[in-house]
Amino acid sequence: MTFQQPPQVSELMPALKEWFDSPLGQELIAAEHKLLEQVLPTLFGYHLLQVGVDNRLPMFAASPVPHRILLGPALELGMDKRAIVARSNELPVDGESMDVVLLHHALDFAENPHQTLREAARVLRPGGHLVIVGFNPASLWGVFRVLKRRRQVPWLAHFIRHGRLQDWLSLLELTEVKAVSGLYAPPFESARRRDRCGWIRHLVQRAPAESGAALLVVARKDVPGMTPLRSPWRRKLINLPVIEPKPTARGHLQRNKR
Structure with a gap:
């Protein structure tokens, strides 16, 4: 699959921040938080x-994991003290060191989405979970994207199909365990227009497939890890009491003759 390359994420940062701060962007973030609240409390470990x-x-407020790191593409004022700056396709993290990896629209705006996914799989420990949050092309937002000029945020994002994502996960030996979606309203900037289209929201919500604007996929890394060998088992001998034979009459006579 060939992707039309969007500009570098660092170049899109001002536009992305402005869009996420808009009423439509805030509605999307609220819907994604609700989806994550269904999933993150069930994923345990030490590092996220x-x-x-x-x-x-x-986006990890609902996670019980104690040590949580936020990685972004550019240095910003007011960054979280747990945040680091790096590229998503070159994570400065040891392999198999994370219990949970959360990709929040990282694939949507990546130069090479498959490489970003490969890096996430590399740093995930065996048995760990990968959580992907992104735009769903099989939604009203996906239809709107086809009709819209793709030079604006967020419509220039990749909008990766669920089926394509499943193929990539399989190649990286990751098993999908859950997929949910949310936000069924059309992507109108006006809240009043979105409210007027409530009948469309209810209609799309009843669709058999995941048709919400935000798609959340959870996958597990099923590659078996290395188990340290135990030290060889040593047999422990038990000292049993030795029963000395009692002298017989014949033996007593032989000793007297001597």
Whole structure:
């Protein structure tokens, strides 16, 4: 699959921040938080890494994982103290060191989405979980994107199909365990127009497939890890009491003759 390359994420940062701050962007973030609240409380471990496009948007509030790191593409004022700056396709993290990796629209705006996914799989420990949040092309937003000029945020994002994502996960030995979606309203900038289209929202919500604007996919890394060998088992001998034979009459006579 060939992707039309969007500009570098660092170049899109001002436009992305402005769009996420808009009423439509805030509605999307609220819907994504609700989806994550269904999933993150069930994923346990010690280390969580969020790879995103806006360091102001930590999405892991519902996670029970104690050590959480936020990775973004550019240095910003007011960044979270747990945030680091790096590229999503070159994560400065040791392999198999994370229990949960959360990709928040990282694939949508990546230069090479498959390489970003490969890096996420590399740093995930065996048995760990990958959580992907992105735009769903099988939604009203996907239809709107086809009709809209793709030079504006967020419509120039990749909008990766769920089926394509499943193929990539399979190649990286990751098993999908859950897929949910949310936000069924059309992407009108006016809240009044979105409210007037409530009948469309209810109609799309009843669709058999995941048809919300935000798609959340959870996958598990099923590659078995290395198990340290135990030290060889040593047999422990038990000292049993030795029963001395009692002298017989014949033996007593032989000793007297001597």
